[in-house]
Amino acid sequence: MKFWKTFVGALLVASFLLISSAGPAQEQTAPAPETLKTELTVAAAADLSSALKEIAGNYEKKTGVTIKLSLGASGALTQQIQNGAPFDVFFSADMDYPRQLIAAGVADGASLYEYAIGELVMWVPANSLLDPEHKGMIVLLDPSVKKIAIANPQHAPYGRAAVAALKHAGLYDQVSDRLVLGENISQAAQFAESGNAQVGFVALAHVVAPEMQGKGKYWKIPADFYPALAQGVVTITLSPHQKEAAAFVEYIKTKETGKLLQKYGFTLPPI
C-alpha cells in the first residue's frame, strides 16, 4: 500500500511539473487577431524541401499569405490530387505529372510553368573510402558497395533519372540487385545519409542544403546521362483560392525566386 501511495504521489508531481512547464507556451500561442490572411496549401516534390521553405517564408513576409507545404514523391502527390486532395498549387519534379493532371481536368493548363531543372548527383558519406568526385559512377562496382539507394522509379522522377543514368553508363544490369528504393528522393537520401546504403542517387538540391554541408561528397551526373528533369508548377482547379494561387505562381517567376532556386542547386530553364 505504501508503495502505491508513493507511486501515485510521484505521478501527480510529475504531471504537475509537465503541466506547469507547458503553461507559458500555451499563452504564447494565444489566437492571433482575425485578419483576412489566406492560407495556401502547396504540394511539392521532395527535392524542393529546402528551397521552397525559404521561398514560402519570403512570400509570407511579403504578402501575409501563409504557405503550408506538403512534400512527397511527385507521382504520389499527383495521385492524391487526382483523388481530391485539397491542394492549391502543385510543384512537380517533372513536366509529365502536371500535364497528366491538366489532361484529367484537375489542374489549370494555363498556369503550367517550368520553374526549374533539377540535377541528379551520386552521393557518398564524407568518411566513405569511395571517390566519386574523381572516379564517377565506376565506384558502384567497388565490392564495399552493398546497397545503392535511388528513389522509386515507379512514381518519383528522380528515380527514373537514376535508372536512366545507370543504363546510360552501362552499369544497370550489374547493380540492379543492389538497388534499394526510397519512397521519394528524400528517403533515398536518408538511406545513404544513415549509412545503410553506401551510395545514394539524390537531388543536387538535397546535398547543397545547409543541413547537409560537410556530410558527404558527390559527383554530378552529366546532363546527357538522363532526360533533363524539367520541373513544372500548376494551380489546382478545385482550389477555392484561385487568385492567390496564381499570384504565388507569378512570384515563382520573379528573379528573386530564381536566384533562390539556383542557390539550392536548381538550374533555371532557358527563357
Added chain:
Amino acid sequence: MAIDWQAFRLTLQLAAVVTVTLLILGLPLAYWIAFSGWRWKFLVEAVVALPIVLPPTILGFYVLVALGPHSPLGRWWISLTGHTLAFTFTGLVIGSILYSLPFAVQPFAASFAGVDRKLIAASATLGASPLRTFFRVIAPLSVSGLITGAALTFAHTMGEFGVVLMVGGNIPGVTRTVSIDIFDRVQASDYAGANQTALSLLALSFTLLAIVYGLNRKAWLLGKA
C-alpha cells in the same frame, strides 16, 4: 499488371517465421508474466504492451539509425553478419517480432493466468516438474489462448506496413511485401493491380483466420468434453 506472387510468398514467409519465433520467445515470457510475484512486474508488462501504442515509424527510425552503421550496436551487427539490418529479411523479422510481441504474449499470459491454480498445485504435489506441469497441464488448458496469440501474430505481421516501408528498401523477393506492393501500385495509378492484389490478400487473410478460429472452436469443444 499481374499479381506479384513473389510478394505474397515473402509476406507469408515473414509471418510464419515471426509467429514461430514469437511462440518460442513468447511462451516463457508469458509464463513469467502470468505466474511471477515480482513487485515490478508491471513495468515489464508495460514494455511488452508498448508496440500497441507506439507508431511503427519509431521502430523503423531506430532500426535505420540506432542499428545502422553509425551506431556501435549497428557496427557490431555488421561485423557479425556482414550487412546492415535495414534492407534485409532478417531486419524485417526482427522489426516484426518487436512489433508483434504484445499480440502473442498478452493472449498467452491471459490464458495461463486463467488456468485453475489448484490443478497446477495438484500436478506439483504429484511430483511433476514445473516444465512437465507446463506441457501436461497449463499448455493443454490454454490451447485457445495459444491459438489466438499465434493467429494474431501471424495476421498482424501480414498486415505490417510502416516498419517495412521505412527500413525495407522495396527489394523484390527480399523486402517487398504485399502491403508495399499495394502501396506502390496505388502511387503509380495502377488501380486495377492494387485492387486485384488487395482482394487476394483479403481472401487469403479471411481464409487463414477462419481456419484458425474454426480450429480454436474445436479445441474449445474438446476441452469442454
